[in-house]
Amino acid sequence: MTVLVPRSLLAFERAAVDALTDDLDRGDRARVMAYVDGALAAMPEHIRAGVAVESLALGAWTRVTALAHWGRTASVDAEFLDRLDRSPVGPLRQHARLLRSLTLFARHEIAGDEAGA
Amino acid sequence: MTTLDTEVLVIGSGAGGATTAAVLTRAGRQVRVVEEGPAVAPGSVEPFSLEEMVAKYRHRGGSAALGAPPIAYAEGRCVGGSTEINSGLWHRLPAAMAEQWRRAHHIDEFTPEVLDRCADWAEREVTVSCVPDAPPRSSAVLADGAQRLGWHAVEVPRVVRYEQDGAAKQTMAATLLPRAVAAGAEILADCRVDRLVRRGRVVVAAECRRTDGTGERLTIRADQFVVCGGAIQSPALLQRSGIRRRIGTGLKVHPTIKVAARFPFALDHGDVPMHRITEFTPDLALGGSANRRGQVALALADASPEAATAMADWQGIGVYYAAIRSEGSGRVLALPGLAAPVVTYRLTEADMSRLARGLVHLGEALLAAGAVELHPSVIGGRVVHRAGDLVDWWPAVTRARANLMTVHLTSSIGMGEDARAGTDSFGAVRGFDNLRVNDASLLPDAPGINPQATIMAIAVRNAEQALSSW
Known part of the structure; x- marks a missing residue:
C-alpha cells in the first residue's frame, strides 16, 4: 500500500497563498508560493494526504457556493480564510492555520520589510 | 547494489550517534555512521532561517503529533541531527531525577555519580559556556x-x-563527528536505512537507500548495530524491521x-x-x-x-x-x-x-x-x-x-529492567545479541530540561558498557 499525495499545490492551496500575498510583488509572491509548495510536499505523507483531502473539499465548496449565487465567481480571499480560522470544525481551523503559517513565515523571511504588517 | 562492511554501524549522527561513534572509535573500533540527511557545513546557513529549515529540518519542520490538540514538532535531518537546529542549552540531569528514574524503572548502574562522570566527558568535548559579557x-x-x-x-x-x-555553536558536526572521523570513523550522509535484516537473534545487515537523488541501494553488513535516530526515527526503524515489542510506546514531549x-x-x-x-x-x-x-x-x-x-x-x-x-x-x-x-x-x-x-x-x-x-x-x-x-x-x-x-521528544523505547522498557539498562534491544539503541528514545521520561546533555551522558555510559561487553 502506498499513500498517494499531490506533488504540487492544489488549486485551493494556490488560491489561499495568493490571497495572503496579494500585496507582494510578482517575484516575492512566486518565491513564497515555491516555499509553501516545497513545505507541503515535504510533510509526512499521512499529514499531507489529510491536508489535500481538505483542500479538495474546500475547493469544491467554494465552487458550489459560487454556482449557487449567479454572478459570483469562486473566490478564496482573506475574508474566507478568516472564516475558516474561526470555524467550529477543528480540522478546518487547523487547515487554514497551516496555510496561513507557512505563508506568513515565508513572506516575512523572503520579503523582509516589503512583507509589511 | 553496493555492499559495505564495517565492525559497528551507527545509524544516526545526532547527540546519541555522534557520541557513540566518538567513544567507540577512540577505543579502536571500526565505525561507520549513516545519516539520512545531508552534510551541511557548520555556519553555512543562518540559524532558524527559512534556508536552515530547508537544509537541516526533517519535513522542513512540518511534522506534528496527532491528537487534541495536535503538537507540531521539529527534528534535525542532517549530519549532526537535532544538535544542528536546537538552541544548544546545556542542563545536566538533576541528581534527584536520575535517582527517581533509576528506582522507578529499575535501571542498573544509573547513579548520579556515573552520569556526572559521563557529562564531564561530554562537556570537555563540546565547549559549554555562558555569555562572557552582558546577555542580549x-x-x-x-x-x-x-x-x-x-x-x-x-x-x-x-x-x-x-x-x-562572534559565537560558534558547538554542534556534533563541529565537534565529535570530525574527531571521530580523525580517529578512523566514516560518515555516510544522504543515506536512509529502510530496514534491518535479521537472522534469529542477530542483525546481519542494514538495507539502505541514498537520499541524494540517485536512489542507489546499499547493504551495510556489520558485527554490531547501534540505532541512534532519535525518539521518532529509532522506533520507526525497529518497527519497519519487524521489532515491535515495547517499541514506540511511551513517547514523551515537553x-x-x-x-x-x-x-x-x-x-x-x-x-x-x-x-x-x-x-x-x-x-x-x-x-x-x-x-x-x-x-x-x-x-x-x-x-x-x-x-x-x-x-x-x-x-x-x-x-x-x-x-x-x-x-x-x-x-x-x-x-x-x-x-x-x-x-x-x-x-x-x-x-x-x-x-x-x-x-x-x-x-x-x-x-x-x-x-x-x-x-x-x-x-x-x-x-x-x-x-x-x-x-x-x-x-x-x-x-x-x-x-x-x-522540540524535545524522548522515551519512545525506554531502558531498564522493568517490563515497560524496550531495552535493558544499557540500551541493548531485548531478544537480540548485537542490536542497541543509544539516543533520546531511551530516556525513561521527559526530563523537564533541554535533554541534549542527558542524551550525551547516557550515550557515553552505554557506549562504554557496550565496549566492555563485546
Whole structure:
C-alpha cells in the first residue's frame, strides 16, 4: 500500500497563498508560493494526504457556493480564510492555520520589510 | 547494489550517534555512521532561517503529533541531527531525577555519580559556556521579570564557543563527528536505512537507500548495530524491521505554548535567549524562542485581529514560551506504505491546566519585565496589556484553541529492567545479541530540561558498557 499525495499545490492551496500575498510583488509572491509548495510536499505523507483531502473539499465548496449565487465567481480571499480560522470544525481551523503559517513565515523571511504588517 | 562492511554501524549522527561513534572509535573500533540527511557545513546557513529549515529540518519542520490538540514538532535531518537546529542549552540531569528514574524503572548502574562522570566527558568535548559579557536584551528581560517577581531565574550555559568575532555553536558536526572521523570513523550522509535484516537473534545487515537523488541501494553488513535516530526515527526503524515489542510506546514531549511580547524598546533577533525562569521547574519552565521576523509573525498570528498592527513594530517583539512536563504520552507507529511514521500524543486535563498556568506565569514575568503587549498562541486569545487581564487566558487554553509545539521528544523505547522498557539498562534491544539503541528514545521520561546533555551522558555510559561487553 502506498499513500498517494499531490506533488504540487492544489488549486485551493494556490488560491489561499495568493490571497495572503496579494500585496507582494510578482517575484516575492512566486518565491513564497515555491516555499509553501516545497513545505507541503515535504510533510509526512499521512499529514499531507489529510491536508489535500481538505483542500479538495474546500475547493469544491467554494465552487458550489459560487454556482449557487449567479454572478459570483469562486473566490478564496482573506475574508474566507478568516472564516475558516474561526470555524467550529477543528480540522478546518487547523487547515487554514497551516496555510496561513507557512505563508506568513515565508513572506516575512523572503520579503523582509516589503512583507509589511 | 553496493555492499559495505564495517565492525559497528551507527545509524544516526545526532547527540546519541555522534557520541557513540566518538567513544567507540577512540577505543579502536571500526565505525561507520549513516545519516539520512545531508552534510551541511557548520555556519553555512543562518540559524532558524527559512534556508536552515530547508537544509537541516526533517519535513522542513512540518511534522506534528496527532491528537487534541495536535503538537507540531521539529527534528534535525542532517549530519549532526537535532544538535544542528536546537538552541544548544546545556542542563545536566538533576541528581534527584536520575535517582527517581533509576528506582522507578529499575535501571542498573544509573547513579548520579556515573552520569556526572559521563557529562564531564561530554562537556570537555563540546565547549559549554555562558555569555562572557552582558546577555542580549531578549534574554535579560526574562531575568529582569523574574527578579521583579521574586522568582528564580538562571542563565543556562550553552554548547557555544564565544570568540572575539562572534559565537560558534558547538554542534556534533563541529565537534565529535570530525574527531571521530580523525580517529578512523566514516560518515555516510544522504543515506536512509529502510530496514534491518535479521537472522534469529542477530542483525546481519542494514538495507539502505541514498537520499541524494540517485536512489542507489546499499547493504551495510556489520558485527554490531547501534540505532541512534532519535525518539521518532529509532522506533520507526525497529518497527519497519519487524521489532515491535515495547517499541514506540511511551513517547514523551515537553508541550510548549508561546507568547509574543512587545517591549517599548528594540530586542535582538539573531539568537535565542539563554535565560530561563526556573521557579516552577521541573514541571514548568519559562524561556525564550527564536525570534526572527518570520517567527515573530507566526507567534502573532493566533491573536489575528491585532497581529497586523503589532507586526509594524516587530523589532520590539520577542517570542517566549512556557514548556511543561507532561503526564500524557504518545506513540510512534510505522505503517506499511508510509515513509514517515504516524506520531500521536494524548495530553491529559492536568497537562492542559499546567499549560494554562504556564502561559499566565509567562505573561506575569514579561509584563514585570516591561512588556506592553502580549499575544498568546491561543486562537482568538485576548491580547493583554496589564497583569489583571491575564486571568482571561486561563479558560482560553483549551484543546480547540491552544497552539502547541515541541522540540524535545524522548522515551519512545525506554531502558531498564522493568517490563515497560524496550531495552535493558544499557540500551541493548531485548531478544537480540548485537542490536542497541543509544539516543533520546531511551530516556525513561521527559526530563523537564533541554535533554541534549542527558542524551550525551547516557550515550557515553552505554557506549562504554557496550565496549566492555563485546
